[in-house]
Amino acid sequence: xxxxxxxxxxxxxxxxxxxxxxxxxxxxxxxxxxxxxxxxxxxxxxxxxxxxxxxxxxxxxxxxxxxxxxxxxxxxxxxxxxxxxxxxxxxxxxxxxxxxxxxxxxxxxxxxxxxxxxxxxxxxxxxxxxxxxxxxxxxxxxxxxxxxxxxxxxxxxxxxxxxxxxxxxxxxxxxxxxxxxxxxxxxxxxxxxxxxxxxxxxxxxxxxxxxxxxxxxxxxxxxxxxxxxxxxxxxxxxxxxxxxxxxxxxxxxxxxxxxxxxxxxxxxxxxxxxxxxxxxxxxxxxxxxxxxxxxxxxxxxxxxxxxxxxxxxxxxxxxxxxxxxxxxxxxxxxxxxxxxxxxxxxxx
Amino acid sequence: xxxxxxxxxxxxxxxxxxxxxxxxxxxxxxxxxxxxxxxxxxxxxxxxxxxxxxxxxxxxxxxxxxxxxxxxxxxxxxxxxxxxxxxxxxxxxxxxxxxxxxxxxxxxxxxxxxxxxxxxxxxxxxxxxxxxxxxxxxxxxxxxxxxxxxxxxxxxxxxxxxxxxxxxxxxxxxxxxxxxxxxxxxxxxxxxxxxxxxxxxxxxxxxxxxxxxxxxxxxxxxxxxxxxxxxxxxxxxxxxxxxxxxxxxxxxxxxxxxxxxxxxxxxxxxxxxxxxxxxxxxxxxxxxxxxxxxxxxxxxxxxxxxxxxxxxxxxxxxxxxxxxxxxxxxxxxxxxxxxxxxxxxxxx
Numbered sequence: 165x166x167x168x169x170x171x172x173x174x175x176x177x178x179x180x181x182x183x184x185x186x187x188x189x190x191x192x193x194x195x196x197x198x199x200x201x202x203x204x205x206x207x208x209x210x211x212x213x214x215x216x217x218x219x220x221x222x223x224x225x226x227x228x229x230x231x232x233x234x235x236x237x238x239x240x241x242x243x244x245x246x247x248x249x250x251x252x253x254x255x256x257x258x259x260x261x262x263x264x265x266x267x268x269x270x271x272x273x274x275x276x277x278x279x280x281x282x283x284x285x286x287x288x289x290x291x292x293x294x295x296x297x298x299x300x301x302x303x304x305x306x307x308x309x310x311x312x313x314x315x316x317x318x319x320x321x322x323x324x325x326x327x328x329x330x331x332x333x334x335x336x337x338x339x340x341x342x343x344x345x346x347x348x349x350x351x352x353x354x355x356x357x358x359x360x361x362x363x364x365x366x367x368x369x370x371x372x373x374x375x376x377x378x379x380x381x382x383x384x385x386x387x388x389x390x391x392x393x394x395x396x397x398x399x400x401x402x403x404x405x406x407x408x409x410x411x412x413x414x415x416x417x418x419x420x421x422x423x424x425x426x427x428x429x430x431x432x433x434x435x436x437x438x439x440x441x442x443x444x445x446x447x448x449x450x451x452x453x454x455x456x457x458x459x460x461x462x463x464x465x466x467x468x469x470x471x472x473x474x475x476x477x478x479x480x481x482x483x484x485x486x487x488x489x490x491x492x493x494x495x496x497x498x499x500x501x502x503x504x505x506x507x508x509x510x511x512x
Numbered sequence: 513x514x515x516x517x518x519x520x521x522x523x524x525x526x527x528x529x530x531x532x533x534x535x536x537x538x539x540x541x542x543x544x545x546x547x548x549x550x551x552x553x554x555x556x557x558x559x560x561x562x563x564x565x566x567x568x569x570x571x572x573x574x575x576x577x578x579x580x581x582x583x584x585x586x587x588x589x590x591x592x593x594x595x596x597x598x599x600x601x602x603x604x605x606x607x608x609x610x611x612x613x614x615x616x617x618x619x620x621x622x623x624x625x626x627x628x629x630x631x632x633x634x635x636x637x638x639x640x641x642x643x644x645x646x647x648x649x650x651x652x653x654x655x656x657x658x659x660x661x662x663x664x665x666x667x668x669x670x671x672x673x674x675x676x677x678x679x680x681x682x683x684x685x686x687x688x689x690x691x692x693x694x695x696x697x698x699x700x701x702x703x704x705x706x707x708x709x710x711x712x713x714x715x716x717x718x719x720x721x722x723x724x725x726x727x728x729x730x731x732x733x734x735x736x737x738x739x740x741x742x743x744x745x746x747x748x749x750x751x752x753x754x755x756x757x758x759x760x761x762x763x764x765x766x767x768x769x770x771x772x773x774x775x776x777x778x779x780x781x782x783x784x785x786x787x788x789x790x791x792x793x794x795x796x797x798x799x800x801x802x803x804x805x806x807x808x809x810x811x812x813x814x815x816x817x818x819x820x821x822x823x824x825x826x827x828x829x830x831x832x833x834x835x836x837x838x839x840x841x842x843x844x845x846x847x848x849x850x851x852x853x854x855x856x857x858x859x860x
Contacts, residue, residue: 186624190651197651231632240605240615244598253619257588261621266632267588269617271601273609276534284579284614289637303538303545 172213180209231266232256232480233290233313235281237297237304240271246395246423247451248469249297252318255473256294263481265291275302282307292480294318299367314487316480318472320369320499334483335499336475338467340370343504344377347418347446347465350506352381354444356416360389362403362428364420371395374420374448386411393424400427408435415443416512422447422454422464429458429511444512460510467504475500520561528557579614580604580828581638581661583629585645585652588619594743594771595799596817597645600666603821604642611829613639623650630655640828642666647715662835664828666820668717668847682831683847684823686815688718691852692725695766695794695813698854700729704764704792708737710751710776712768719743722768722796734759741772748775756783763791764860770795770802770812777806777859792860808858815852823848 178188183202190198191206198206234256236243243249253269260267268290270281285293285308293308296318305323308315317335351359361378364371379385388410391403400419404427407414419425425447429439437443439460447455450466479497526536531550538546539554546554582604584591591597601617608615616638618629633641633656641656644666653671656663665683699707709726712719727733736758739751748767752775755762767773773795777787785791787808795803798814827845 186627189624189627197649197654229632229635229637230628231635231637240602244592244595244601247592250592253592254588257619257621261625264628266628267619268632268637269619271605271615271617273605276537277609279534279538280578280612280614284577284616287577287579287637289577289579289616289635301545306545 176213177206177209180213181205228291228484229289230264231268231290232260232477233268233270233285233293235270235285235293235295235304237275237278237295237299237302239274243271247454248421248449251451251469252296252473252476255470255475256477257473259474259477259481265481275299278302278304278307282311285313286311291484292316294476294480296476297368298322299365301367314480314483316476316483318476320373322367322369332498334479334497336472336479336502337370337499338472338502339504340373341377341380343448343465343467343506344374344418345380346504346506347448348378348381350463351416351418351444351446351512354416354440354512356444358389358411358413359385359416359418360391360407360411360414362391362393362400362407362417362419362424364393364395364424366392368395371420378418389414393420393427395421395424397423397427397430400424401431402427404428404431408437416445417443418446418448420448422449422451422458422462425462425464425511426454426458429460429462433459440510440512446506446512450507455507455509458511463509463512464507465504466507468502472502475502524561525554525557528561529553576639576832577637578612579616579638580608580825581616581618581633581641583618583633583641583643583652585623585626585643585647585650587622591619595802596769596797599799599817600644600821600824603818603823604825605821607822607825607829613829623647626650626652626655630659633661634659639832640664642824642828644824645716646670647713649715662828662831664824664831666824668721670715670717680846682827682845684820684827684850685718685847686820686850687852688721689725689728691796691813691815691854692722692766693728694852694854695796696726696729698811699764699766699792699794699860702764702788702792702860706737706759706762707733707764707766708739708755708759708762710739710741710748710755710765710767710772712741712743712772714740716743719768726766737762741768741775743769743772745771745775745778748772749779750775752776752779764793765791766794766796768796770797770799770806770810773810773812773859774802774806777808777810781807788858788860794854794860798855803855803857806859811857811860812855813852814855816850820850823850 174188175185178185187198187202188206191203236249257267292314294316298321300322320335320337321333363375391406393399393403417428419428425445429445432439432443439445447462447464450464455462455464482497522536523533526533535546535550536554539551584597605615640662642664646669648670668683668685669681707730711723714720739754741747741751765776767776773793777793780787780791787793795810795812798812803810803812830845
């Protein structure tokens with residue numbers, strides 16, 4: 165990315181030596197496991213082309229570590245239980261690999277450990293950070309600010325632009341509010357009259373925005389039709405039970421994500437309510453295979469989670485390149501909000 | 513761990529200030545988000561007790577980063593698809609958190625990226641490394657050796673003790689061969705006469721050891737009764753189809769792990785073979801909830817995966833403390849092989 169055209173690349177070395185890029189890289193970086201004749205050919209190609217290994221050349225000029233931290237503000241157990249994070253990491257990993265930057269995932273047992281994460285970020289081990297699943301009143305943003313590492317957030321953080329920082333906050337998000345509105349309008353269009361909402365964790369902006377979208381359409385709705393969930397299947401079950409108790413006449417549910425919708429579907433089946441005949445259900449995320457494997461298959465608001473991860477990484481790398489003085493890149497990148505689409509299956 | 517009794521701990525500071533350990537830690541480490549009166553109380557307690565923050569005191573003496581890298585020698589997509597890794601990480605994470613050491617998970621897209629991992633390890637960002645799921649001919653061990661970071665391996669590496677290194681290789685493993693023997697003996701005890709084995713990925717020692725255990729019991733077995741799998745459900749399906757084709761009279765299968773056993777069960781059901789009546793099936797790992805949710809529930813060789821993770825972390829931390837000159841810890845830790853137990857459910 166910061167290479168100029170005239171500097172020989174590792175690809176050129178590999179081509180000249182007649183070996184794969186991986187083999188050339190292994191030799192250049194001092195790894196073993198390459199047969200001696202190949203090592204010799206790569207060394208000769210390096211000399212002939214005057215190749216300077218990327219890392220060394222770069223860090224001389226830019227003091228870069230070629231590593232990016234990813235911080236998910238959830239305990240390790242949730243990170244592995246919710247496929248949302250795996251998808252976002254997949255996008256990030258692909259993008260960073262393309263730029264030969266190491267993905268460094270900082271895992272924690274919970275919020276109490278975020279101080280230690282801040283310390284690691286401040287320790288000069290990474291070039292920047294990608295942070296997602298922030299909750300309000302998490303100490304992490306303050307710690308990151310203190311650590312002084314360039315950061316891109318996944319999901320709009322819960323503070324106003326520029327309020328916390330002289331550098332504007334850069335984030336990647338989807339149109340949570342617009343997507344929620346579309347889902348609820350669809351339920352109205354189906355002729356449903358008693359439409360409920362199962363929220364996400366309300367200390368996260370994505371949950372608040374989806375609730376706002378619900379309220380945009382159901383302007384004078386009964387407050388008893390909103391039940392608090394937490395983005396997990398168990399939370400969806402609990403909320404659905406509450407809703408059935410408070411309003412047995414409920415005929416539609418918009419759940420803040422697919423995992424909580426799957427919990428709601430389980431409870432409806434258990435109570436003998438047919439979906440969509442008696443109760444129509446819509447989720448959010450369009451997470452595969454979950455949305456296809458629920459009974460019945462789930463209508464859901466699609467956001468491209470993997471693409472969001474890729475974009476986060478791309479914006480951060482651009483920010484880093486700008487800091488290294490590559491002026492050709494134009495202004496500082498700004499936040500991106502991706503559109504959503506309603507994917508219809510059977511449940512609504 | 514390296515603290516002497518006379519030095520005041522963060523716990524003592526927290527107790528004196530009347531705040532939680534987390535709050536005391538936040539203040540001491542310069543994070544924000546703590547109310548001013550509490551900050552003042554913690555500061556006073558620090559002064560009165562003469563508390564020296566762990567990190568600063570330690571790194572002066574030991575040059576430690578209080579961070580440990582975890583490298584799983586699999587592409588990121590497999591790391592998130594196989595619950596084995598989540599369990600092992602859970603054990604590691606718990607242990608490291610107890611010692612206020614940051615878990616740094618280095619993700620890759622595949623083996624070609626291992627050179628970059630080696631570079632990061634050599635870059636002085638972590639105190640040591642925990643490495644698992646090694647495959648033969650992976651460049652990683654050589655790179656790690658070159659990086660000079662203390663390492664503990666999960667699973668016995670594929671080279672002899674001391675062959676590669678003057679420092680002995682330290683690993684944590686379970687008794688793969690003994691566990692396999694017990695499973696196959698159980699099938700023999702059930703009166704089965706045509707017992708097959710679905711192997712794991714044979715470039716991993718765990719798969720080779722389980723195959724050896726199978727052969728220990730089935731000394732003169734038909735080679736057609738061994739089908740190669742790769743520890744995935746899809747690999748288990750493929751291998752089961754091969755076995756049914758080669759030996760339609762097969763009446764028992766020992767699969768190298770629960771995921772491949774689940775694939776084998778699917779194929780048997782599809783072909784109308786009843787389990788365990790027609791074909792008895794045993795897995796390995798006793799991974800929950802998988803082993804309980806298969807149809808029928810799976811008999812499996814149990815290994816305590818989370819405990820293996822915890823032990824890996826503990827051995828590494830001990831090794832690091834010894835390097836820092838704490839002689840009270842005795843000799844260098846040696847490898848640990850944990851016993852397995854056969855857990856009987858319905859499938860055999």
